[in-house]
Amino acid sequence: MIQPTSRLAGTRPVPDLVTEIPGPRARAHVAFDERWTSPSLPRAYPIVPVRGEGSIVEDIDGNLFLDFAAGIAVVSTGHCHPRIVAAIREQAAQLIHFSGSDFYLPIYAELCERLAGIAPVDGPVRVYLGNSGTEVVEASIKLARYATGRPCVVAFLGAFHGRTFGSVSLTASKAKYHAGIGPLLPGIFHAPWGRVIDLRWFDDVLFSKLVPNDEVAAIIVEPIQGEGGYRIPEDGFLQGLRHLCDRHGIVLIADEIQTGAGRTGSMWAVDHWAVRPDILLTAKGIGSGMPIGAMMARASLLDAWPKGAHGSTFGGNPVSCAAALETIGLLEGGLIANAGDRGRQALAGLRSVVECYPGLLREARGLGLLLGVDFDTPEHADAVQSAAFRRGLLVLECGRSTVRMSPPLTVTEAEVAIALRIFGDAVADVANGTRA
Ligand SMILES: Cc1ncc(COP(=O)(O)O)c(C=O)c1O
Missing domain, CATH: 3.90.1150.10 (Aspartate Aminotransferase, domain 1)
Known part of the structure; x- marks a missing residue:
């Protein structure tokens, strides 16, 4: 028996199959x-x-x-987890919804402050909350284009960024995600991923043959490719990307929707390579199962957004925020x-x-x-x-x-x-x- 104190398993071993599978x-x-x-x-x-x-x-x-x-x-x-269940119950008994977009929901800003404090992003940080991974990917494309005034975004072959139109256009892990739905979002290019030598593609192909570097708003990268096969990049690849972005004034977006929130043994996967993106996206594990996503961005970028440029009815829902705050405490607590x-x-x-x-x-x-x-x-x-x-x-x-x-x-x-x-x-x- 692996969890003698387990309420669910009681005295049963785990696994314990009592019917044919599926039953x-x-x-x-x-x-x-x-x-x-x-x-x-x-x-x-x-x-x-x-x-x-x-x-x-x-x-x-x-x-x-x-x-x-x-x-x-x-x-x-x-x-x-009992602490997550308690946090959800407590918040649900007080306030389930009000919309952090249109009004001043206290726990919304509290979570943003907490996330800004752990964001691996240089300088002052501000945070936008959505309901899911794909929503914060969409937010990051909008923000990068708006803040830079540039139209193009580069993602990587093998990447998965979600299923709504912007993020599915960035996705290149399986052709089936694009089947029958085109045309996709214009201005997106896919680079080879993972080896230091792959970075040459930017100068040798992208900037010289396809689009001038000053038309590229952002490069979005999963520090470890998730749906693409749990692929870990060569040392130097992410650092090289950071240098490339610095050289050309391009926003570096780290999609840590699958790799973040402690999963790799560090709060963020980019920590393993000491790389600091301009925007970091989290979702999945940060809410312990409650729907939430967050875009943590350099304040100098987010400050560009005028009132009304982006928002969401449910994003940063108080119950999800309560779960996320408790999750962060548990992650840091061991x-x-x-x-x-x-x-x-x-x-x-x-x-x-x-x-x-x-x-x-x-x-x-x-x-x-x-x-x-x-x-x-x-x-x-x-x-x-x-x-x-x-x-x-x-x-x-x-x-x-x-x-x-x-x-x-x-x-x-x-x-x-x-x-x-x-x-x-x-x-x-x-x-x-x-x-x-
Ligand atoms: C790296 C990455 N980005 C974005 C997404 C999309 O997240 P969601 O399914 O919450 O929209 C996923 C989901 O698997 C993901 O792994």
């Missing part, structure tokens, strides 16, 4: 869901969760799973350090699994609790994701043929050990052509 109620629910919901939703496998606590999720059939996907790297403090320790444990274990299956597995990599394992083919990555699910471990594919692990930052040493064992068994299932 009868899960199968019935999937049939119901597929009748009513948008077929565009990219469901990975048929988990039907009803309760969560820490790294444990109970499904509709009463099965207990170990959750190493964390709602796509969102529940940073674990499912239903969860970031835990992410580093548990990440090292997990990476060492994953590398051992990779060594056992050199044909099937290519590489395990990661920083903190952002971990990816590359397979030889997308089919094998998919098969291992499914095998892990049938054995009670939730993981999620990304990139072309990568399985990612992004557990809650509260994950314990024992939970990591169990996840590694199950992952190894799932790989063995696929290697041996067996079905758990």
Whole structure:
């Protein structure tokens, strides 16, 4: 038993599968869901969760799973952390909505001040709050264009920045995101990503053949590519980008929607390379599951925006702000350090699994609790994701043929050990052509 004090698991071990997977109620629910919901939703496998606590999720059939996907790297403090639940309850009992855009909501400014205090951005910082990742990406494009008076934005091949029109135009992780919806936002260019030598593309191709450097408002970069495959850049790449932006007066935007909020064992992934962007975007883990996104920007940029240039009815909703404030306290109170320790444990274990299956597995990599394992083919990555699910471990594919692990930052040493064992068994299932 991994959590003897767990309210959810009680005396049960985790995982604990009491039906076939998916169970009868899960199968019935999937049939119901597929009748009513948008077929565009990219469901990975048929988990039907009803309760969560820490790294444990109970499904509709009463099965207990170990959750190493964390709602796509969102529940940073674990499912239903008691302090997050209390903060949400307390705020909901006082004021659920008023609109921080049109009125002076105290907790909105309180969260902005707190975020400005931890932003890895030079000089005075100001903050804009949205509801999601894609919304703050949109805000950053608008701000960079407005503040510089320049029309173009550069993103990277392999990048994922969201699904609304501006951010999907920046996205270049999979062609399917652009299928049938064009034309996309004009003035966007995609650069090769990750190696120091790739930076030559800016002078050799972009600025000399495609657009003058003084027409580029911003370069937006994920410090570690997320949906693109949990890819870590070469040392010097992000520093090189910073220099490039300084040379040409370009705004450097770090999209830390997946990498931020402690996930890599540091509050922000850019900290690992001591790079300070002009704008940093956060969402996902910063609200522990409540919808919130934040754009932290150099005040000299945000000061350019006149009244009414941007806003949102729900952005910075008080209940989400309360969850985010509590999340930041928990991250600083030990969860970031835990992410580093548990990440090292997990990476060492994953590398051992990779060594056992050199044909099937290519590489395990990661920083903190952002971990990816590359397979030889997308089919094998998919098969291992499914095998892990049938054995009670939730993981999620990304990139072309990568399985990612992004557990809650509260994950314990024992939970990591169990996840590694199950992952190894799932790989063995696929290697041996067996079905758990
Ligand atoms: C790096 C990055 N940017 C932006 C987004 C979009 O965030 P949201 O789904 O909250 O709009 C995501 C979501 O996966 C992401 O990983």
